[in-house]
Amino acid sequence: MAIAPVPQNIEQVFSSTTYYIDFYQRQYKWNREPVERLLDDIFYKFNQDYGKIDSSLASELAGSRIGYYFLNTYVTNTINNKVFLVDGQQRFTTITLILIQLYHLGGKLNSELTDWIKDRIHGTSGARKNFWLQHQNHLSALEGLLVGLPVAEIPIKSGITAKNMVENSKFIKIWLENELKTIHQFDTFIYYLLRNVEIVKLEVMQTDVPMVFEVINDRGVRLKPHEILKGKLLGQVDKQELELLNLNKLWENQVNLVGVANSGGENDEIDNFFETFIRSKIASTRGVAEKYTSKNYHRILFIGEVEEYFKLNRNAGRTKQFLQNEFIYFTKLYSRIRELRSSFNSEYKNLYFNQLNDLTGHFVLILSACKINDLEEDEKIKIISYQYDRIFTILHLQKAYVNNIIADLVYTISIEIKEINASDIAGVFERHLLKALSEIKDVPISEAFNYNYFKDVGYSDLPTRFSRYFFSRIEYFIAKEANSEMQQNFDNLVRNNGYVNGYHVEHILAHNLENLQAFNNDEEVFERERNRLGGLLLLRGNSNQSSGNESYGEKLKTYAQSLYWNATLHKDTYHSNIDLQALMNRHGLQIRAMDFFGPAELEERHKLLAQIVQIIWK
Incomplete structure (x- = not known):
């Protein structure tokens, strides 16, 4: 593969070649930041040298005394006499927008160079304009910018390219008006831009385009x-x-x-x-x-x-x-x-x-x-x-x-x-x-x-999110099998950590003397047992806080008004509850109310959970 670099100035780039946007190129996605960077690059050399030039010097001669500036490379691929841009569309589009705004500014300043600028934007074929940069789906937006339509009237429904061209043009217009305030400064800049700003053309063969495209564009995560x-x-x-x-x-x-x-x-x-x-x-x-x-x-x-x-x-x-x-x-x-x-x-x-x-x-x-x-x-x-x-x-x-x-x-x-x-x-x-x-x-x-x-799986063995998920699935099982609707959605049960409405893991057995005695005052055994899944449930945040150290009898009152699995501990849940009874009969589950909760009841609830697990996750 041989790539021959061809240095060109802006006048040569936009004079006789129509550039088609290759399929490799994304849409015009430059926003204000890269546009501002390009303008900074172009004006840096100009402003540096223009300040040293006598304003009485003719603009063309003054422009020739501005140093040359190199504006990187662009890559093309020619097929059937059509020139496709492989790399450089973002810069070429932005330069075209700059030329359009320079054309309008030149008109305001009565510059004699406006036709020269206009010829860098498009050629003509009969009565038809031929924009050198062929954004074929967005030519109406370019046309609107060129003829100076009010921004609100420029058609941008063709997509993000048209929208970005219009947005960037507004910024470019302000920038140029701030930088080029006199006719001498303007004309000198035009000679500098079109003759002294250079960009190198690289032409590649069709077979080499994918490789060259990746090499050029994969650096810098562009x-x-x-x-x-x-x-x-x-x-x-x-x-x-x-x-x-x-x-x-x-x-x-x-x-x-x-x-x-x-x-x-x-x-x-x-x-x-x-x-x-x-x-x-x-x-x-x-x-x-x-x-x-x-x-x-x-x-x-x-x-x-x-x-x-x-x-x-x-x-x-x-x-x-x-x-x-x-x-x-x-x-x-x-x-x-x-x-x-x-x-x-x-x-x-x-x-x-x-x-x-x-x-x-x-x-x-x-x-x-x-x-x-x-x-x-x-x-x-x-x-x-x-x-x-x-x-x-x-x-x-x-x-x-x-x-x-x-x-x-x-x-x-x-x-x-x-x-x-x-x-x-x-x-x-x-x-x-x-x-x-x-x-x-x-x-x-x-x-x-x-x-x-x-049998020993409990609070300390499982991530909190999973424990909440587990009990939400138990809740869903009961609701679905008993022909009821979930009282809370899954996201609330599993993910909501809020103090008021979030659901939290609740110990049925509070850490108090009465409950400790039920386990022969063995602190180690008590902590291990009360942490088992059979001794846990989900309770809404404010209810969880208020029931923290209550006796089991007091907790039952809260459970009766909460989730289905919690409510099965309370006897009122079973009154005339035909659907719940049908669930129990269908799956052979011995769900029952518990007026007292101790070691035997905890083991019973844990085994009941094991049965439900085997139904849900067969």
């Missing part, structure tokens, strides 16, 4: 990874085919569907998608998965085992197939998962439960299990989100939740469920759950839930 990937993918496809198949529009639609600018961070949601998608198809372990991140996928997609799977490197046919099939389907699937997990939906409730616990592994698992246009997509989403929640919950309740175990299981399971039938997925989860339990407990385990491992 482009996001997905913007670079767009160039590397679309750059392999013939431009006529790109237009015929509308692949640029396809790309933009799917990127916008998944999401861009979701935060102030380096990556957009679409970058997270690519990280997840590649991991779902390639990674068999957490270690392998960590090689593929939202920051580097645009590089590794074309090498090693990722290239072996996707086959996108220098393969225009496969690239077109990928964009029209996998890219569309899996971006839609990813977006659907995001939407479904964002709020409670009874049909896909487990996605929401995963989100409550900040679990994201279902993205990898579901994308792995689904194939293009998967007819079992709905079923796979439901099965995987349930099994994922089940593993997470069982490991906690069996005192087997160790560092990174969920992350490790996501990838070992993911690779095994890749594009398999929905009916086979649960078996894979079960096998790996039993294997994990066996390794952690160091004994062969054949059943996922064992009461011996559950």
